[in-house]
Amino acid sequence: METKEIYKGLAGVPVDYTAISKVNPETNSLLYRGYPVQDLAAKCSFEEVAWLLWHGELPSEDELAAFVADERAGRALTPEIRQVIDGLSLEAHPMDVVRTAVSVLGANDPTTEDNSAEANLAKSKRMFAALPAVVAYDQRRRHGLDVVEPRDDLDYSQNFLWMAFGEEAAPEVVDAFRVSMVLYAEHSFNASTFTARVIASTTSDIYSAVTGAIGALKGALHGGANEAVMHTFAEIGSADNVVPWLDEALAEKKKIMGFGHRVYKNGDSRVPTMQAAMERMIEHYGRQDILDLYRALAAEFTERKGIQPNLDYPAGPTYHLMGFDTPTFTPLFVASRVTGWTAHVLEQNAANALIRPLSVYNGVDERQLP
Numbered sequence: 001m002e003t004k005e006i007y008k009g010l011a012g013v014p015v016d017y018t019a020i021s022k023v024n025p026e027t028n029s030l031l032y033r034g035y036p037v038q039d040l041a042a043k044c045s046f047e048e049v050a051w052l053l054w055h056g057e058l059p060s061e062d063e064l065a066a067f068v069a070d071e072r073a074g075r076a077l078t079p080e081i082r083q084v085i086d087g088l089s090l091e092a093h094p095m096d097v098v099r100t101a102v103s104v105l106g107a108n109d110p111t112t113e114d115n116s117a118e119a120n121l122a123k124s125k126r127m128f129a130a131l132p133a134v135v136a137y138d139q140r141r142r143h144g145l146d147v148v149e150p151r152d153d154l155d156y157s158q159n160f161l162w163m164a165f166g167e168e169a170a171p172e173v174v175d176a177f178r179v180s181m182v183l184y185a186e187h188s189f190n191a192s193t194f195t196a197r198v199i200a201s202t203t204s205d206i207y208s209a210v211t212g213a214i215g216a217l218k219g220a221l222h223g224g225a226n227e228a229v230m231h232t233f234a235e236i237g238s239a240d241n242v243v244p245w246l247d248e249a250l251a252e253k254k255k256i257m258g259f260g261h262r263v264y265k266n267g268d269s270r271v272p273t274m275q276a277a278m279e280r281m282i283e284h285y286g287r288q289d290i291l292d293l294y295r296a297l298a299a300e301f302t303e304r305k306g307i308q309p310n311l312d313y314p315a316g317p318t319y320h321l322m323g324f325d326t327p328t329f330t331p332l333f334v335a336s337r338v339t340g341w342t343a344h345v346l347e348q349n350a351a352n353a354l355i356r357p358l359s360v361y362n363g364v365d366e367r368q369l370p
């Protein structure tokens with residue numbers, strides 16, 4: 001057998017440069033294009049952050065106005081997308097629906113094969129504008145509810161909640177939602193972004209890259225963890241059941257979703273900001289019971305294993321409090337991360353090298369057919 005060293009899961013292996021974000025586990029910090037994510041979450045709209053990720057700089061007033069106008073014009077669910085979604089099973093996972101919708105967008109876009117930076121930026125903005133209606137409508141159809149048309153007097157976050165629930169959300173709810181979108185937008189070479197870059201590296205189209213990235217995000221070790229956190233909470237029930245539940249889960253060697261991270265080993269840079277937003281939702285909806293459970297599980301698990309919560313841990317309960325169905329949580333992550341994915345596709349295309357690592361063969365030696 002060959003004896004070359006392998007790097008299982010590519011752990012610790014730098015594979016390329018990126019100027020989009022810097023994840024720094026030593027200082028537990030995260031920069032988007034040089035700006036601390038906490039500052040962006042405190043001061044910027046999600047539309048501004050999306051622009052920053054794509055263009056490298058915050059938009060000027062005129063650039064923002066033009067982008068916002070385009071985003072508002074591109075929000076409505078097209079008849080083609082609606083027809084495809086209506087044809088999908090109500091049992092389908094919402095991530096499968098959103099993945100299919102992006103695939104349809106690509107199949108129907110006459111510019112899909114144009115891989116110029118300009119065309120891909122326009123497609124990125126198109127997906128950004130179109131995804132909220134897909135996520136919102138898919139949740140509604142599962143409850144037998146009709147589509148809610150977008151409103152162009154509302155910003156991205158207000159309108160997302162409007163299309164999902166058919167009523168204007170309270171300002172503090174809109175703000176917590178905006179914070180979650182900003183925090184979820186970008187995180188260097190995570191599994192879904194790397195997937196997008198692998199697909200782009202073959203000179204495939206940007207819709208294919210995003211479709212593949214959605215597939216990678218779905219798994220519970222990645223984006224699917226925000227949904228899994230809520231399943232865990234439902235299983236545990238209440239704070240006083242945390243200890244027996246954890247005894248059993250750890251005895252069965254279960255992974256506790258919403259904890260741990262490949263890069264951060266001493267806490268995820270985004271958790272304090274997301275947790276503060278979650279606590280505002282706890283207050284708003286009067287659900288101290290959820291906060292008690294959240295705190296009890298985090299304290300008990302971290303004390304036993306020394307493993308800290310990641311962003312999905314506070315994001316899951318936040319979306320639950322807002323009224324989203326648990327399986328819709330990861331599609332919300334998609335609506336945000338489409339900004340980071342597409343920024344990475346643009347970056348990959350600008351300095352491309354086919355991504356094709358090596359494997360070390362450990363199968364049977366060469367042999368003759370009988």
Ligand SMILES: CC(=O)SCCNC(=O)CCNC(=O)[C@H](O)C(C)(C)COP(=O)(O)OP(=O)(O)OC[C@H]1O[C@@H](n2cnc3c(N)ncnc32)[C@H](O)[C@@H]1OP(=O)(O)O
Pocket residue numbers: 009220221222223225254255256257258259260261262263305307310311312
């Ligand atoms: C937005 C995001 O995508 S953030 C990540 C979301 N994912 C989750 O929350 C899923 C739960 N967490 C995990 O599975 C892991 O922590 C990962 C996949 C995120 C990172 O994993 P890796 O860097 O590959 O570390 P790995 O899984 O090898 O863990 C190292 C050790 O810690 C343990 N560990 C890590 N996370 C957890 C967890 N959540 N629950 C229980 N044990 C854990 C592992 O079992 C392993 O123990 P061992 O050395 O005794 O075998």
Ligand SMILES: O=C([O-])CC(=O)C(=O)O
Pocket residue numbers: 184186187189190191222261262263310311
């Ligand atoms: O960076 C990672 O591996 C996972 C993560 O936190 C993210 O994608 O936001």
